Amino acid sequence: MxxxxxxxxxxxxxxxxxxxxxxxxxxxxxxxxxxxxxxxxxxxxxxxxxxxxxxxxxxxxxxxxxxxxxxxxxxxxxxxxxxxxxxxxxxxxxxxxxxxxxxxxxxxxxxxxxxxxxWVMRWPLTPFAEPAPAAPEGVTVRSFRLGDEAELLRVNAAAFAAHPEQGAMDAANLAERMAEPWFSPEGLFLAVEDGDGAEQVLGFHWTKVHSATTGEVYVVGIDPSAQGRGIGKLLTRVGLDHLASVVSDEVILYVESDNLAARAVYEGLGFTHESYDTHVHYTK
Known part of the structure; x- marks a missing residue:
């Protein structure tokens, strides 16, 4: 019962x-x-x-x-x-x-x-065929700092406006995630650009280390206004290079099965998917 x-x-x-x-x-x-x-x-x-x-x-x-x-x-x-x-x-x-x-x-x-x-996709830390892309002129990639929260939330909301789970993250949700034992500011990368005297975040790659063997591409979010500038590819490589330096076996990520563009990017980087690595959502 x-x-x-x-x-x-x-x-x-x-x-x-x-x-x-x-x-x-x-x-x-x-x-x-x-x-x-x-x-x-x-x-x-x-x-x-x-x-x-x-x-x-x-x-x-x-x-x-x-x-x-x-x-x-x-x-x-x-x-x-x-x-x-x-x-x-x-x-x-x-x-x-x-x-x-x-x-x-x-x-x-x-x-x-x-x-x-x-889908869960996995990358076994194989060497990349190409060097990491250079940052566009005026753009810098750095790790998260206290005070970046508002810009991070702004970009996240814009990037995931159609994604109910991720797009709804607010300051309280962000604080809860950052209070988790796995959180490291060094593993949260921001692409920033100076604008009108203040830094503007163009995108971010939040990495997650599960253990000494496994890391995760936790979230990659790009401001829609910065799309087409290569920010996503740049941040993805920066985060993967970081994870490859701190874990020994593999990096995983989660991607919608119908997101063909994202899948193509990840497959090009060496990620693969097996049928058993599938989470299914049912609707009545």
């Missing part, structure tokens, strides 16, 4: 974290993405609903549900039960952070359609 939980207590947090860890052990990915983890850590269940089973959970936020079942209890109907309760509670979309057959079957049964694919 599952239970609708109303308070994010230490025992509830421990139960959810254990189930998520069980899933990651087998699936290779945490069913709770970074946004969900930050939201729970800083805001608990404010604005969310949680159905908790001894071996699974369904977390609903703004109509989007994440479903997880411990791997040794799969196939016993727990996922279907949790999904049905979440739909009754208002779920209209769902993420499967691995392309599970079971998730497909539950989605079809509840009338959800596969509407979006997010």
């Amino acid at each position: 599952s239970l609708l939980v109303t308070e994010w207590t230490p025992s509830v947090a421990a139960a959810v974290e254990q189930i998520a860890s069980d899933c990651q052990t087998v699936d290779g990915v945490n069913p709770l993405d970074e946004a969900a983890q930050l939201r729970l850590r800083h805001h608990g269940l404010s604005g969310s609903r949680l159905w908790l089973h001894e071996n699974g959970f369904a977390l609903l936020h703004e109509g989007d549900v994440v479903l997880a079942v411990s791997y040794w209890k799969r196939g016993e109907g727990i996922g279907s039960l949790l999904a049905a309760e979440a739909v009754e509670g208002g779920a209209t979309s769902a993420w499967s952070h691995a392309d599970h057959i079971a998730a497909r079957k539950i989605a079809e049964r509840l009338g959800f359609e596969r509407t979006r694919e997010l």
Whole structure:
């Protein structure tokens, strides 16, 4: 039996974290993405609903549900039960952070359609065939400094205006991410240009180091007004060169499967994608 939980207590947090860890052990990915983890850590269940089973959970936020079942209890109907309760509670979309057959079957049964694919692409630190591009005249690439927050948020909002998860980042969200143990200002690169006596940010490449072996192209955002000047390619190479100097095995990134232009850029840099590295979004 599952239970609708109303308070994010230490025992509830421990139960959810254990189930998520069980899933990651087998699936290779945490069913709770970074946004969900930050939201729970800083805001608990404010604005969310949680159905908790001894071996699974369904977390609903703004109509989007994440479903997880411990791997040794799969196939016993727990996922279907949790999904049905979440739909009754208002779920209209769902993420499967691995392309599970079971998730497909539950989605079809509840009338959800596969509407979006997010690819994980990987680069095994192979040498680049070409040298890094030079910065355009008047443009400098440097690391983040205190005081850059407002310009960073401005560019992020403009660059990701059509991207609901990233484009909505505000000062509080930014502060939460920068408070994470992995954050390093040296790994957040800004392309800046002097304008009317003040620096203007044209774009940024935020890198993330997961471990000694793995890094990530976390976010690359370019101000639409600076498109076509080679800023994206420049920042991407600067960030990749940095990651290659601090991790030993690979760099990953996330890209929408239908973003053909971005995929072409990353493939040209040596990134590849395998079918199992696909996150699927279902919509009712």
